[in-house]
Amino acid sequence: MVARRTPLNEAHRRLGARMVDFVGWDMPVQYSSVIGEHEAVRTAVGLFDVSHMGEIEFSGPGALETANKLITNDLSKAADGQALYAGLLNDQGGFVDDVVAYRFSPERILIVVNASNKDKDFAWMQARAQGVKPVDRSDDFAQIAVQGPKAVGLVQRLTQADLSKIGTYRFTEGQVAGVQCIISRTGYTGEDGFELYCAPGEAEKLWEALLKEGQQDGVKPCGLGARDSLRTEMKFSLYGNDIDDNHTPLEAGLGWICKLDKQGGFIGQDVLVKQKAEGVKRKLVGFELTGSGIPRHGYPILKDGQRVGEVTSGTMGPMVKKPIGIGYVPTGLAAEGSTFDVEIRGRPVPAVVVKTPFWKKS
Amino acid sequence: MAGNIPQNLKYTKEHEWARIEGNRVVVGVTSHAQEALGDVVYVELPKVGASLTAGKQFGVIESTKAVSDLFSPLTGKVVKVNDALTDSPQTINSDPYGAGWIVEVEPSDTKELAGLMDASAYENLLKNS
Numbered sequence: 001m002v003a004r005r006t007p008l009n010e011a012h013r014r015l016g017a018r019m020v021d022f023v024g025w026d027m028p029v030q031y032s033s034v035i036g037e038h039e040a041v042r043t044a045v046g047l048f049d050v051s052h053m054g055e056i057e058f059s060g061p062g063a064l065e066t067a068n069k070l071i072t073n074d075l076s077k078a079a080d081g082q083a084l085y086a087g088l089l090n091d092q093g094g095f096v097d098d099v100v101a102y103r104f105s106p107e108r109i110l111i112v113v114n115a116s117n118k119d120k121d122f123a124w125m126q127a128r129a130q131g132v133k134p135v136d137r138s139d140d141f142a143q144i145a146v147q148g149p150k151a152v153g154l155v156q157r158l159t160q161a162d163l164s165k166i167g168t169y170r171f172t173e174g175q176v177a178g179v180q181c182i183i184s185r186t187g188y189t190g191e192d193g194f195e196l197y198c199a200p201g202e203a204e205k206l207w208e209a210l211l212k213e214g215q216q217d218g219v220k221p222c223g224l225g226a227r228d229s230l231r232t233e234m235k236f237s238l239y240g241n242d243i244d245d246n247h248t249p250l251e252a253g254l255g256w257i258c259k260l261d262k263q264g265g266f267i268g269q270d271v272l273v274k275q276k277a278e279g280v281k282r283k284l285v286g287f288e289l290t291g292s293g294i295p296r297h298g299y300p301i302l303k304d305g306q307r308v309g310e311v312t313s314g315t316m317g318p319m320v321k322k323p324i325g326i327g328y329v330p331t332g333l334a335a336e337g338s339t340f341d342v343e344i345r346g347r348p349v350p351a352v353v354v355k356t357p358f359w360k361k362s
Numbered sequence: 363m364a365g366n367i368p369q370n371l372k373y374t375k376e377h378e379w380a381r382i383e384g385n386r387v388v389v390g391v392t393s394h395a396q397e398a399l400g401d402v403v404y405v406e407l408p409k410v411g412a413s414l415t416a417g418k419q420f421g422v423i424e425s426t427k428a429v430s431d432l433f434s435p436l437t438g439k440v441v442k443v444n445d446a447l448t449d450s451p452q453t454i455n456s457d458p459y460g461a462g463w464i465v466e467v468e469p470s471d472t473k474e475l476a477g478l479m480d481a482s483a484y485e486n487l488l489k490n491s
């Protein structure tokens with residue numbers, strides 16, 4: 001199967017990006033260096049092509065009510081122009097996906113889903129939506145994430161919209177570099193910044209304008225490698241690694257995106273209510289290795305030589321400069337300061353549970 | 363891209379280099395290898411005194427995204443390891459043929475070295491891969 005290409009594919013190749021197949025998409029993993037791109041986002045500003053993400057829209061009378069029953073968070077309590085991080089859950093309370101739901105108005109809701117799950121999510125929504133039918137709008141949007149301490153200044157110089165009025169997880173619509181965009185103060189790096197949604201045919205114009213204007217800020221195009229290390233340093237979950245069908249939001253530490261008292265409820269709610277009452281048996285924790293090595297997805301977590309859990313994500317944190325990881329452990333081992341071993345190539349390496357996010361601005 | 367391939371070294375198909383220095387051989391990974399790996403963040407080194415076997419794994423090199431085995435170009439005993447890589451594994455990226463060396467080996471059979479590729483053979487391998 002030929003990998004799908006975003007509208008920025010040629011631009012990435014011109015910039016010398018190393019391209020990889022990512023869930024059926026031909027995407028840049030890095031341009032120069034993962035660590036260099038990571039540092040650019042933490043200290044200046046980085047651009048990510050995230051056009052592979054999916055967008056599913058509910059529009060017309062009843063859009064809010066229909067969409068709200070599908071997600072764990074509560075759009076009825078959100079304002080127009082607000083975005084909410086949320087889960088789509090199966091009947092067992094496990095994740096179908098994690099999403100960001102945009103409330104334009106009670107009659108227009110846009111749900112942004114992971115690229116790897118788009119078809120699954122759309123079919124799942126089609127089967128369960130009671131009222132308005134979802135429309136797959138993924139081909140109508142390109143998306144560029146502008147992230148870092150200099151991101152707001154950069155985007156502000158390219159738009160007449162007053163960005164100081166757009167708080168975190170708020171959005172507006174307007175032109176950036178002459179391109180009509182949804183300007184959303186969201187991201188996946190732990191830095192301030194925007195995710196800009198535009199028509200695919202305009203994406204390259206927007207990308208080039210951001211690169212050119214951002215030169216004075218030290219802007220760098222960034223690949224999926226830096227996106228992964230940045231989100232790991234923040235302990236942001238990645239679907240397929242840290243969250244999946246078999247883990248609930250309560251186990252993943254994402255209870256805050258589940259409004260258990262929501263009017264009308266959501267799929268999987270009853271399971272979460274029960275799990276909350278009984279207490280979870282395992283939790284997703286962040287840890288540092290105190291021995292040498294790097295934790296990787298799938299490595300066993302051991303306590304007294306017995307396998308008790310599994311690493312879901314891990315890396316050498318470029319800013320914290322330590323081997324850090326995320327993994328599920330029994331609740332009794334989840335407190336800060338708890339110790340266990342991570343098995344790396346047959347060798348038990350000591351680790352300690354630490355407070356997350358791993359990295360915080362000083 | 364063939365990249366930087368010094369003439370005075372021998373090479374393996376797994377992208378290690380070997381430099382003969384008297385009765386010892388210094389081993390590292392090639393510029394092509396470090397480029398393909400990306401940012402090196404960890405190197406698992408053998409201990410001094412460890413026995414290496416030609417073609418067999420003797421260590422691990424990890425970049426931000428990948429874990430790769432290191433294969434020995436020759437059979438022999440490790441007489442020195444580059445401990446500086448523990449704190450500065452990125453030296454492999456910045457100076458793969460110099461400060462980024464990995465181990466120094468006393469070969470048990472110097473004839474084995476004749477079986478390694480010279481620079482032009484290694485360049486051909488890269489061109490055809």
